[in-house]
Amino acid sequence: MPSRAALSLRAARVLQSEPYVCPSCLINRQASFRRKDHITTAKQSNGSFYSIEPARRARAPRTKHTESRRYVSNGSLASTTAINAPTNTPNDLRELYQQLLLLQDKASSYVDLSRLQLAIRSLEAADPVIRVAFLGLGSSGAKAARKLARVLLADALSDEEAWEKELVDIDDGRSVLIKYGETLQDSGVQSTSNPLVRELLIPSPMLKRWNAEILVTGMNTSGLSGTGENANELEDSMIVPSLTIPNAGRVGFVRYPVHRAVVVAEGVTGAVEFGRLPASLTSGTQISAALSLPLRQDRPPQTEVDGHEIDVALAEHALALFRTNKANGAIFSSEWQTSRVGNVGSWIAASGMTEQASSLKPAVKALLRSILSRAELSIANASSAAETSSTSLTVPDAKRHTLVSAISSWSEEAHRDLQMNLSAALLSPTWRRTTWWRLFYRIDEVSISASDVLRRGWLAEAEQNLAFLSGRVLEAGLASVEELKGAATAAEVEKGSVKGLLDEETLDEVEKWKARQDKDAPSQKIETVAELMQVPPLLSKIRENTGLNAFFDPPWPQTIQFSRQQMLHQLVPAMHLKAQKLMLASLSTIGGTGALGAWLWVASGGVALYEGGAIAALGLVWALRRLQKKWTKERGDFVETAREDARRVLRDVESRLGALAREGGRVVIREEDKREWQEAGQAVQDVQKALDGVTSR
Template identity: 35%
Template structure:
């Protein structure tokens, strides 16, 4: 038999672990096990009840239309539902997600639609008038006074005085919903709420605070009311949006009417989505049907009391009811909640979806306009372009004049006359030095400095940015070898070589030193470098070749003359000298002709390449003036707007097919 241990009293809870704690371990193992299991089950039940309470509170924060969507959408509304989901995916940056979520939840309900949310927004501090108006709209004139009417008639009740928004939904008034930090839910067994499946939200709207920023700021403030809920005991509040299908604005006096005009700031709202009612004595305010509706709550309440006192007061009730303006508001409340066909949508849901798609299109158009405006703002004005174009023309004229005058002076100078044909015998090695000196000192020197000035003016005007410099692709300069001095080369500069040249290829395929990377046109220095690389070595080689040919011809003539004079006795000295003179003259004549033609051709090429360089620089900077400095619209944004617009069009077609 198991020995019995004396029962030990359970110690009081303590934070320290003493001897008593270890003594408890020697109690009956079955008892210890049963107590531990009981404690575990108790914790499980407590956590389950807490999570259940949290879910109930969360579900009571928003009406049934915001509960998680069912897995099945009615077949007749599935295409429209998928189209709106596509709008949510592809046009999420342009659509109001709160209102779109409400539309999706409405489509998930069977039949023509789910609950229709209607908001009655009163001026801040006047929520009691909105509650009184809701009572007049929902009360049964032929029925008795019910308990919920007392709650709406007395805005200073425990719930109403807490400052929370009120949601009126159909239900048994004897069943009190759980407390919610955001909303006060009042179940009302009204025939109107049940038949038309309506929920009424009563909250406040501060008309004095005009919303700013977004395009549909007024519509969002009215159709997506913001509710405040405390987030902690420190008094801080968190804003929670509560989208509705339509809104009734209730003001009091002419001041509210003026504030409403300032609040809307000229933005037109659809009468199917928003209606304004002003609480005024009916005799002091008249409007056309469909515009602002006057309402007199006192007359309405007195008329309701009269009809409930006796059915004989029906005439008095009817007269006072219409004077109070209640039928007009009641018709507006119910007209969009009824439907004739089971497969059709309720007008309130149709109006909501149409409004969402129209607002999305407006947001897309606004985004496109802003992108275009931003690009236009980044574009340099035509006045600045015209001024810089005029400066370019002046530079071009001055450059052509400089090219003409400086080369005339260079070719008429004593320095250039050193390359006369008869001086080649001792000046042939100076051809490269003299021609290079002309290109470096007399060939478009001031024009090159002016091109740098032009580039500074263009970049300063915003016509040539670093991005545009990086976009340009720069080619190499093709330098075709010149076989003969008379051969025209195919050297041609490109626009991409004006700003950032690349490594040039020489005649033999070797690489020349790359030009310095500079943000100004390099046409002139590149042309000078390419022209000197191609022509000066050829011209110097021609000079040396002509000197060698002439010397060889003279030597051969001298040899023939000497041989003829010494080998034959009949050849006289005069005849031998004539042969020598003929050979010498022939060599000098050929040397003179070829050299003069080569020099003349080189002078012409220098002038022509100078004109090409000036013209190329002018064309390059002109293209920068015409095409540069223009804002670029983001290609990704264009594609996003295109896809979003296609999604909206598809949703419109699906909505039209469902009607």
């Protein structure tokens, strides 16, 4: 049966045909189109801000491909031109870019397509924008994340701007995407009903210096324990946060991948929520934490502070104090250093600093390495899960050995049954009625006696024991009913090409008769009991000619029954015909020699009486001796043929059951899956090689 991994593979193949494009880029592209159509420019003061909300996608003629994409999961925002769009990829990154595209094609089932698309788009420019997520933890986490973003991005040398108040006061349930934007913007016609994300374009010098954008959203950790697979799910929910869609009439979400993430918590409640997270989760290069707690400005110098602790309220006080009077610069600097908010900014700035030996930003490089490590782990997990499933679904060897021993015991008993029961049947009065001298008055009983011997003494007990043994094989799961009956091989059963022993016309007759017996077929008239019990003429003819009952289809090998029916309808009639021929030849010889002796006596005038009697007696003796010799040989050939056919049938059944016991019931991994894992692993290695080549320059 197929495993669970197989069902998820099919879903991933559907998603792989739809490339992911980051929602912010999609919104940007729509906004630029509207700015071209609406050239209404308004100069705003330094305190102005723009809350540019994502507009609905422009309606376009739907093709069959895009229409089917509507029913794909809300797991990503996709664009049909995202991959094929012209790019400005630097020359030293083109090889890595191409290998990532191949990875998307070869290993789409084992990588996070949204993160992979983010990595691909990060290579399309020499200075890509780094996306950082501020994930609010707890009930007040989203508010704390917006406060932290406001303090970090605010310009201390200017007065409080309107976007700062707007950012803190936003309470519509949507996430906020903060991007750098100049004060001069095209207003255009903006839709305010897009439920995905609220976009703020702010003229923050910090955002421009970092070349980053910040996604502020909440995070739900309920149901995740932070151990085992839940830890991986928790990490995935941080680096690929899901943006909920409010007022959609149903639960929906959009996956929004980021380069790095900061978990933001506030107060005692936030500290408790933060304490539930595993310590290793926020100690890496992609995920950090900021726990807002009151920090004493006059604490002793030797007092150690957790690296994740900050004081957003103290930073806000320092910012407000400096804006009130620039002479408070010393106090501002002291409180700012005490709040440790600048550490978060330094961590964000470090993600975009290009190293001298590499043209990749640290955040992009960490993203690529994370994608590759996750892909290798997914491929290894898929392979090991398939191996484990194959091993668990395969019948244990101990049970196989038991059944092999049972089959050997059955074979021994069957040979003993053949030797004893057939010998007893040949010594019975039934078989003695076929002696040569009884042919003169019981020749019609030859077929009856031979058939009775075959039915009673030819592997009768072995066939019954075979039915019980077949039940044990079926119970152990070593074979299906079709394989056990021998009507088809396992490959034919899997392909559905099993024809069976009856042709289509006969099968139709059987189904019609069964339907009439079960009263399932629509009846045009009321049938009598005799008509209901009447067997179709075709099936009656089959049973008359071959002895096979088309309605009898037991779930065990029918080799013994078929061989017996073959002998009953071929060997027995041939033996009866031979007896008739021998009787005719003997009577002809006796009659001819008697006539010759009588003619000699008549011709001699009664003188050659003894000579004529000698000729008649010679013919009688010769005919009877010939009949005895040939019929005894015929009976011996019949017995020997029956014994040899029985041995051949037993060898065939034993070998087939033994093969099922040794090789049946094994779940083998498909070659297509092995080839897919190999190609995916090779694609990961190629990307790793290209990445190492870029970082080593």
